[in-house]
Amino acid sequence: MAFGATRIFTEYPTTEAPDNCGLIVSSLFVSDTLGTRFAKDRLSVVEICAGAGGQSLGLEKAGFSHLCAVEVDGDACNTLRANRPHWQIIEGDVLDHKIFDPRTYSGVDLFAGGVPCPPFSVAGKQLGAEDERDLFAFAVHASVKMDAKALLLENVKGLAAPRFAGYREHILDYLRNSGYWAEWRLLTASDFGVSQLRPRFILVALKKEYAPHFSWPSGGPKPVNVGDLLFELMHVHRWQGASNWKKSATGIAPTIVGGSKKHGGADLGPTRTKQAWLRLGVDAMGLADSAPGRHCSKNHTPRLTNEMVSLIQGWTPEDAWTFTGRKTVIYRQIGNAFPPPVAEAIGGKIHEALNKVGKPVETIETFANSHARVYRVLNASADRFLSVGFIADEIGQTEEEVAKAISHLETDFNVQIRYVRGTAHYKILSFKGFTAASSQVA
Numbered sequence: 001m002a003f004g005a006t007r008i009f010t011e012y013p014t015t016e017a018p019d020n021c022g023l024i025v026s027s028l029f030v031s032d033t034l035g036t037r038f039a040k041d042r043l044s045v046v047e048i049c050a051g052a053g054g055q056s057l058g059l060e061k062a063g064f065s066h067l068c069a070v071e072v073d074g075d076a077c078n079t080l081r082a083n084r085p086h087w088q089i090i091e092g093d094v095l096d097h098k099i100f101d102p103r104t105y106s107g108v109d110l111f112a113g114g115v116p117c118p119p120f121s122v123a124g125k126q127l128g129a130e131d132e133r134d135l136f137a138f139a140v141h142a143s144v145k146m147d148a149k150a151l152l153l154e155n156v157k158g159l160a161a162p163r164f165a166g167y168r169e170h171i172l173d174y175l176r177n178s179g180y181w182a183e184w185r186l187l188t189a190s191d192f193g194v195s196q197l198r199p200r201f202i203l204v205a206l207k208k209e210y211a212p213h214f215s216w217p218s219g220g221p222k223p224v225n226v227g228d229l230l231f232e233l234m235h236v237h238r239w240q241g242a243s244n245w246k247k248s249a250t251g252i253a254p255t256i257v258g259g260s261k262k263h264g265g266a267d268l269g270p271t272r273t274k275q276a277w278l279r280l281g282v283d284a285m286g287l288a289d290s291a292p293g294r295h296c297s298k299n300h301t302p303r304l305t306n307e308m309v310s311l312i313q314g315w316t317p318e319d320a321w322t323f324t325g326r327k328t329v330i331y332r333q334i335g336n337a338f339p340p341p342v343a344e345a346i347g348g349k350i351h352e353a354l355n356k357v358g359k360p361v362e363t364i365e366t367f368a369n370s371h372a373r374v375y376r377v378l379n380a381s382a383d384r385f386l387s388v389g390f391i392a393d394e395i396g397q398t399e400e401e402v403a404k405a406i407s408h409l410e411t412d413f414n415v416q417i418r419y420v421r422g423t424a425h426y427k428i429l430s431f432k433g434f435t436a437a438s439s440q441v442a
Contacts, residue, residue: 043109043354046070046102046146048094048139052079052333055114055154057319058343063351067105070094075325076333082322095138102142109354110347111148113139114338115155137431140171143205144178150350151180151205154338159201160186166375166409170431171203173379181211181363192220192341194314195229196253200338202346206353212360214353217345225250226280230308236291241298249280253312258335268304287331306330314339373397374405378428385418385425 042065050056050069053076060066068088071077077091092099105111115135136153143151159168168184175182182205189198206214227249235242254276257269268277268284277284281301288303296302304312306327313334315321323330352358373395378386392402406426409415414429 041355043351045110045112046105046108046148047111048100048113048142049115049135050076050080051114052076052323052337053083053321054313054315054337054340055112055343056080056084057315057321058338058340058345059110059112059347061340061344062347064110064347067108070100073333075329078324079322079333082324083320094135102146105146105148108146108148110150110152110350111139111143111146112152112347113154114336115139115153137171140174140203140205144175144180149207149210149354151175151182151203152346152350153203154200154343155203157186157199157201160184162405163408164412165372165405167412169372169375170379170412175205179207180205181208181214182206185216187216187342187346189314189339189342190223190252192217192314192339192345193223194339194341195223195226195312196255198255198339200342204346204350206350208363210353210356211363213356213358214349214363215361217349220341220345223252226253226282226312229311230304233305233308233311234291234302238294239292239296239300239302240294241292241296241300244298245281245302249282251280253277253280256309256313256335258332258337287327289327306334310334313337314341374402375409375428378406378409378426382428385416385420385427387420387423387425389423 042063044067045059045064046067047056047059048070050071051073053069056066056069066084066087068090069080069084070090070092071080072091072093074091077089080087080089090100094100102111113135115138136155136159139153140151158164172182172184182203185202185204187200187202189196189200204214204216227246230249231242231246234245239245254269254273257273267286268274268282274284278301283301283303286303287309288305290305291308292300292302306323309331310321310323315334319340323333325333374391374397377391377394388399388402388406391397392399395402406415409428413431416427416429418425418427
């Protein structure tokens with residue numbers, strides 16, 4: 001399958017910016033496609049929740065060719081079509097069997113996705129499997145149904161919290177029982193050359209014949225600080241304060257927050273995040289349409305443009321990636337994306353494993369940590385009811401800790417309670433996430 005080999009020419013306006021300190025005129029990457037190339041070792045990928053293509057681009061660079069990319073947001077689909085017109089872009093709800101049938105892609109090399117984060121985000125209610133937006137369990141189930149050789153899913157750091165210990169362990173159990181090796185890993189974008197923190201919680205699963213050839217990426221180049229990264233864009237309209245601003249913006253950025261359509265205009269995050277931006281000399285209360293002009297005060301605190309945000313998110317001019325839509329729409333596309341360099345690093349390791357590159361290493365199954373022991377005990381005794389006191393004795397935790405863990409499990413699992421002589425006894429019945437997903441992928 002062919003794929004676009006692209007190059008960006010970043011055109012900066014030759015006309016001088018108005019004296020509005022960057023609040024009206026817009027400037028974005030201008031791309032030029034320079035033909036196509038073929039590679040014999042390219043592998044296939046099906047991607048859901050593709051967004052504006054951060055993970056898509058990274059996987060393409062890692063050696064994967066898209067059989068399709070599924071995305072519900074029309075603006076993000078337009079961005080994907082603008083950059084990869086030869087791809088099959090499926091616009092619609094991935095849960096709609098008429099839109100997306102996983103079995104159509106049986107035997108795909110990689111199934112990937114950046115499923116919605118609100119079910120696990122600390123900024124939300126962390127409803128997990130009870131959240132109607134939870135597509136994580138569906139994606140895991142779909143990957144098994146389509147017999148994918150490998151699975152890559154990414155989400156927010158919140159999914160790594162003790163609250164979701166049972167959720168994570170159940171997914172690992174399901175994949176192991178389906179013939180996969182699977183592991184969770186918390187990765188930080190700045191470790192891969194991206195100029196922001198952006199921790200992401202990653203699930204990788206491979207069929208057991210490929211797993212011995214997989215290893216997690218160890219990292220990449222040191223990230224460039226914000227001042228060095230954005231100086232040329234800040235100075236494009238000859239703002240006289242650009243050099244001093246560069247000297248003050250010596251750190252990397254906090255995590256870019258994309259937000260959702262339910263909220264108002266674009267800003268760069270909650271109060272603590274805005275304070276972190278201000279320490280870098282950036283006004284995070286909104287976005288600019290263009291960089292500051294030469295008549296802006298040297299002491300002006302600039303806002304970022306979408307072009308600047310895309311650089312912080314890991315896109316480069318060489319990527320030739322064009323974002324479509326209005327300013328706030330574009331910002332959300334960029335802000336919600338998986339940084340391409342991180343996707344490329346993980347995708348590269350999966351690509352090597354599927355090609356069985358290198359000497360195989362014995363895989364080590366990661367089992368329950370202390371936060372998941374309550375789930376493990378209940379799951380191992382699925383045919384009987386257990387009291388809090390019994391579980392506490394079994395795992396060496398207090399009854400208060402066990403009771404709290406059970407309350408978390410009740411959000412993601414159907415838990416039956418039976419009272420014996422006035423004492424509650426518990427039994428896990430089923431996982432709510434897979435119950436919802438199984439009706440879609442029968």
